[in-house]
Amino acid sequence: MSLLRLETLTVRRGECPVVDGVSLTVGPGEFVGLIGPNGAGKTSLLRGALGLLPVEGGSSLLRLSPKERARAVAFLPQGREIAWPVEVETLVALGRGPHVAAGARGEDQAAVTRALARMGLDGFRSRKATALSGGEQARVLIARALAQETPLLLADEPVAGLDPEAQLRTMEVFTGLAAEGRSVVASIHDLGLAARACSRLVLMARGRVVADGPPRAVLSEENLAQVFGVRGYFAETPDGPVFQPMGLLR
Amino acid sequence: MKPALILLPLVAVLFFASLLIGPAGLGAGESLAALLTGKGGAVVLVMQEIRLPRALLGVMVGAVLGLSGAAMQGYLRNPLAEPGLIGVSSGAALGAVLSLQTGLAAAFSLALPLAALTGAGISVALVLLLAGPRGGALALILAGIALSALSGALTSLVLNLSPNPFAVTEIVYWMMGSLADRSMEHVWLALPFMAGGAVLLLSLGRGLDALTLGEDAAASLGVGLTGLRLRLVLGTAAAVGASVAVAGAVGFVGLVVPHLLRPLVGAQPSRLLPASALGGAAMVLAADVAVRLIAPDQDLKLGVLTAIIGAPFFFHLLWRMRRIEA
Numbered sequence: 001m002s003l004l005r006l007e008t009l010t011v012r013r014g015e016c017p018v019v020d021g022v023s024l025t026v027g028p029g030e031f032v033g034l035i036g037p038n039g040a041g042k043t044s045l046l047r048g049a050l051g052l053l054p055v056e057g058g059s060s061l062l063r064l065s066p067k068e069r070a071r072a073v074a075f076l077p078q079g080r081e082i083a084w085p086v087e088v089e090t091l092v093a094l095g096r097g098p099h100v101a102a103g104a105r106g107e108d109q110a111a112v113t114r115a116l117a118r119m120g121l122d123g124f125r126s127r128k129a130t131a132l133s134g135g136e137q138a139r140v141l142i143a144r145a146l147a148q149e150t151p152l153l154l155a156d157e158p159v160a161g162l163d164p165e166a167q168l169r170t171m172e173v174f175t176g177l178a179a180e181g182r183s184v185v186a187s188i189h190d191l192g193l194a195a196r197a198c199s200r201l202v203l204m205a206r207g208r209v210v211a212d213g214p215p216r217a218v219l220s221e222e223n224l225a226q227v228f229g230v231r232g233y234f235a236e237t238p239d240g241p242v243f244q245p246m247g248l249l250r
Numbered sequence: 251m252k253p254a255l256i257l258l259p260l261v262a263v264l265f266f267a268s269l270l271i272g273p274a275g276l277g278a279g280e281s282l283a284a285l286l287t288g289k290g291g292a293v294v295l296v297m298q299e300i301r302l303p304r305a306l307l308g309v310m311v312g313a314v315l316g317l318s319g320a321a322m323q324g325y326l327r328n329p330l331a332e333p334g335l336i337g338v339s340s341g342a343a344l345g346a347v348l349s350l351q352t353g354l355a356a357a358f359s360l361a362l363p364l365a366a367l368t369g370a371g372i373s374v375a376l377v378l379l380l381a382g383p384r385g386g387a388l389a390l391i392l393a394g395i396a397l398s399a400l401s402g403a404l405t406s407l408v409l410n411l412s413p414n415p416f417a418v419t420e421i422v423y424w425m426m427g428s429l430a431d432r433s434m435e436h437v438w439l440a441l442p443f444m445a446g447g448a449v450l451l452l453s454l455g456r457g458l459d460a461l462t463l464g465e466d467a468a469a470s471l472g473v474g475l476t477g478l479r480l481r482l483v484l485g486t487a488a489a490v491g492a493s494v495a496v497a498g499a500v501g502f503v504g505l506v507v508p509h510l511l512r513p514l515v516g517a518q519p520s521r522l523l524p525a526s527a528l529g530g531a532a533m534v535l536a537a538d539v540a541v542r543l544i545a546p547d548q549d550l551k552l553g554v555l556t557a558i559i560g561a562p563f564f565f566h567l568l569w570r571m572r573r574i575e576a
Binding site for chain 1: 327460462463464467471472473474516518519
């Protein structure tokens with residue numbers, strides 16, 4: 001059973017396709033890193049798959065009603081918006097919106113508590129979300145998406161701007177979700193983090209999928225040179241794979 | 251502490267104050283007895299035909315202005331938004347002004363409010379047409395601003411070319427906004443529009459909460475943004491259109507009340523909606539009592555007073571924003 005299936009998905013901005021016939025299937029228990037240079041179409045792919053942009057081709061999520069979709073997939077947008085100075089707990093509880101059911105308050109609170117604990121935000125419960133630092137706000141918003149407790153999470157640059165601890169913690173949380181049989185598709189610019197944590201990488205360039213597979217295979221010398229114009233250093237260490245971009249090629 | 255526990259008694263007290271204060275100088279016991287029993291000659295007339303509709307309209311007008319202001323701010327995620335933004339208020343005002351100018355308003359007692367409601371209806375149709383069925387918040391604001399400007403210009407044109415100085419005076423006074431000399435007919439005319447609009451606006455709570463996270467996140471939480479915007483516009487048009495129809499332009503309530511109450515509800519848009527309805531009712535009732543106390547002989551206009559009280563709050567809001575942004 002797949003959690004996400006894209007069939008020749010195309011997203012156009014005007015005439016120009018920014019996502020060009022992408023087919024992709026994500027099964028349960030995967031942590032997919034969506035990588036590629038700026039403007040490769042990562043954000044448009046995620047938004048198109050969710051029906052937030054008009055698309056051609058198919059996405060399994062578009063066959064669901066908006067209510068069903070909100071219980072099947074959580075989305076963490078790139079723009080980290082918190083419009084009002086609400087408490088962290090209230091904000092995270094917004095993730096429970098799609099689950100409104102009579103008498104489920106206890107379950108909702110438990111989900112919020114789990115999400116806060118996962119992101120290491122226990123002490124932030126009654127802080128005003130807008131008064132937190134940018135990185136803390138980002139973690140709160142991830143917790144909001146976690147509280148939705150969906151089988152699939154689509155996250156657009158979830159670790160950008162986080163400190164190293166929060167970056168590693170977030171990646172660990174996503175790995176943990178995958179271990180539970182849930183799946184995460186996250187666009188990531190830090191190739192080193194992606195190489196370490198993701199079970200699979202999807203490399204995009206100019207709207208197309210260039211490579212799709214295990215990190216070591218996708219981050220090949222050839223792909224790096226062609227898509228990013230860099231060369232990198234790859235090593236296996238006792239702590240897992242290490243990847244570091246080393247220099248420009250053009 | 252729930253803000254309703256403060257606001258409900260406040261509205262009740264101000265409602266009775268509005269019933270009991272007026273130029274006729276009636277005793278409190280006598281007035282209420284006359285209102286409830288219908289016995290007591292002239293006192294009954296004053297209470298049932300003058301004071302009661304005035305107090306009821308104070309509650310209704312204030313409630314819908316506060317409520318639609320909170321909904322508009324929640325939707326646009328901007329504390330400076332107010333219900334007049336979508337152009338319905340100025341459209342309703344233009345309808346009323348035309349009825350005064352043409353003399354239609356004098357033909358029968360509800361001619362003016364009906365003309366205003368027609369103006370509101372036409373402007374909401376135009377706003378929806380201009381903003382497009384799927385357009386975002388920006389298209390809505392721009393369409394509203396364009397329509398407000400057009401209605402305002404047409405209103406000025408009517409005043410400019412009016413051959414009748416009495417009509418001009420009447421128009422100018424009407425535009426200041428007032429609850430004086432309204433009848434129960436006004437209450438019954440406005441009630442269905444305001445109630446219908448309020449039901450639509452109160453249904454927006456969950457969607458507005460989700461919008462705290464931005465449009466994409468709200469949509470991914472299952473909130474239908476197109477339907478949400480349609481309910482917001484129609485609800486505001488019905489409620490605010492009816493408010494302008496019976497009371498004229500009463501400014502600043504929809505802007506100031508949600509802003510004042512936001513800290514009391516933890517800034518949550520869904521909780522701000524009912525709180526702002528109560529707060530708006532309290533503010534308009536208080537202002538309407540105040541115009542009677544400050545200048546009992548001079549017919550001080552309600553809209554003038556709310557603007558005089560409201561504008562300094564606006565300065566305060568700007569000042570605080572500047573401090574935070576600096």
